[in-house]
Amino acid sequence: MADRHEEAQSDSESPPTPAANGGNSKRWGRRFWVIVLAVVIGIVVYAYAFETTGVNLDEIQDETRQASLVRILRAVAHPDLLTYEAVETNLDTQFMSPCPSGGFAPGEPEGGGPRITATPTCVEPGGDITVAGSEFDANRRGDIFYIAQSGAEIRLGDFLTDQNGQFTEVVSTRERSSDEPQTIRAVTAVTVGSIFNWQRVATGEIDAKTGEEVIVTSPRISTTAWDTWDKIIETVFLAFIATTIGTLVAVPLSFFAARNLMKDISVPLMALTSGVLFGMIGIGAGLIMLRMTRRAAESFTGSIWVAIVMLVVVLAVVWFAVRWAMPQSEEDQPSSRVRATRLAAVAGAAIGVIIALFLLASIMSDIGEWLGDHLGPLSFLGLFVESLGDILHLLVSGGVALVTGFVFMFIGTRLGMALRKRLPTGAIQPVNTLLAVIAGAAAVVLLAQSIAWLYEITDPAKTLWWPALVGGLLGLGGAFLARGKDSVGIGLSVYYFARTVFNAIRAIEPLVMVIIFVVWVGLGAFAGSIALALHTTAALAKLYSEQVESINTGPIEAIKATGATRMQTIIYAVAPQIVPPYISFTMYRWDINVRMSTIIGFAGGGGIGFLLQQNINLLNYRAAAVQMLAIAIVVASMDYISSRLREHVV
């Protein structure tokens, strides 16, 4: 053994070739030109990119643009979080006219806050006085009055405070002489309170109901901030709904898009064609069953108590039927009569389950309605239960036909396999061909009918006869091609189909999708949730399936070798391996959805984006800043929480 090893090693070292040096310089020359070419191509590509994206550094330096930028940045830096109450305030200062002997010094106003001074403090009647104000709000307008002896206000001029809240204004006094000090008054709106000094302010308005004066706190949380709070909560829950629903749907779908699970699935053509035929019959049967079960359930939903009693009875019957028909483990094949009875019991149980679900939906609606009326502030819980009832009703209605179709398809496949085993060798090919022709025709007619519905075609030649002919020919061709082989690799077809659908849906941004859903369900968070959930489903199904493809195949082999079914193999060998990556991806998607839901409102999908877009369009940047702040806080904290959770779980 040792000898072999050494030999193998010396083989791998390639001996130096005599022409190595000459080859080297030649290779260097070629590499140089490749690099030059790459650089030139790079420059050209970038030049074109600059041209098309309109990179323009002059614009950046333009003064008016810079001023606009500064204005917006300052607005964004002052998010409209607090509303200050402004109260009309009179500020007085005094002067003498004419000047008394010994001069005049007016009393200093007490405490802080806005104040005005007059200089000089005494003038000859009709002389000019400079009125100076300080500690006002910035950019505030006001008026300056002379208060006559009678108390009448005579307007002398107006003022505008600067950035620092100061002003100086020269006014001419009236020609009135008096021994008493005379008054100059500045009247302006002054903001009350600060973050550190909350104050109660009477607004002067009278409440129509109580007849009392309205008193508010200043500063108080602005309307913008409250609206933003409402919408950010909506945003978070939009992301929550989209992520959870998307995950629930994506998990089972992801297995269909995993190559390693699907590539081995192949069935005999006869099983495939009979499966397709039975599946279509099953959908029809499901629709009939749906109508019957719904009618049966509706006859009990008149009173909620009858409905509850019936629900319990039906569930008990179903429970015993299932217990009897599905023993936990079985060594020997039971007789065919027992099996037939069992099949009937299971079918009966299935119908029972559907009736039970309808009953449950109606009970939930009733209870929800009652709770909504009686819970007061928690009435949304009642509404939730009621919606759940409605959703259940919808799901059952839609699901029954589909599930029945699948069950029938499964039975059809089994029957096809059994038939193929029983038939004499000579009969296989004719039966195969016949079934393939019928199944092909039926499938293409179904397809044509749905296309006809979309394009409103009514001509039976186009929707029935031609498709039937084409389908039949396809079936014939299929039967002919599959003649030599035992089975058809249906798994890979499903795999490619699932992949294509996921990629197509994933390629459409939720922002675009939401436009369609807004048309369907109206503006708001519901449309956004549907769009996000759909995109989440497709994206997660793809990510999940890639995880399934990369799992360790050893356990699958081992579980398969024990005689487990495909379903059992997935549950015992695949599922335990994919739990950590699935959780990890779901959280990653939750991150994305929170971010996505903040802008889905731009297209009418509800959430905070709606407010943000509105304020940007109104050039109300201070309000927009509040929403940006909220988004930043939510996204950052979600990021943090999900990364912590991921650490814990994975």
Next chain:
Amino acid sequence: MLKVEHLTKIYDDGTLALDDVSFEVPDGQFLAIIGLSGSGKSTLLRCINRLIEPTDGRILWNDVDVTAAGQEDMRKIRRKIGMVFQHFNLVHRSKVITNVMSGRLGYVNPAMSVVNRFPKSVVEKAHQQLARVGLEEKAFSRADELSGGQQQRVGVARALMQDPVMILADEPVASLDPVLAHGIMQHLESINQEDGVMVLCSLHFLDLVHRYADKAIALKDGQVVFEGPPRDIDDKRFKEIYGKEAERIG
């Protein structure tokens, strides 16, 4: 009685893994399969329970044609064939007891296992099998917390859950050190001798073959180059099987 007739396997890339392999194994025999890596040992074992589909040839087990069995019949056949793997192939994140119970999946109702429930009798049986391989106290550990030798014993217990009539062991001790190797081989030996289970075991080390096997077959490039009792493998035969540069190390 297992009869392998003209078994041939050509992979999709054209590799000829098994070339007209034929042999017979009577019930209760311990058959060792030897040969270099890549000589077709694993392929042969996996063809017997059809984890790999043979290209040509027949496998008859008690006169039932395994190669012609349909999906459902194959499941019934597989549940009587236990399999032990070189890399143990346990589900790492599952508990030891779950790994052992999964050996019973071929028998329990598939609908029940969807909700991860096993009947009580299966749980008890799993504990018994774990006791048999001496790992009872590890039942609720995670499988990847066990050492290599312990993991392989869990693998053996999983195979025992099937009430197997045949065990396929694919280099069961190649990833273990020699002391542990004997432990595992002794378990297989006791299953073979006490329960009368047929064992097909591919092995690397000749001393293990001599010690445990009733009969050996040797594969080289997918062909049977030796068939007979292990003691007949002398130096000349050895070089035929492993190539003329090979030296015996065990």
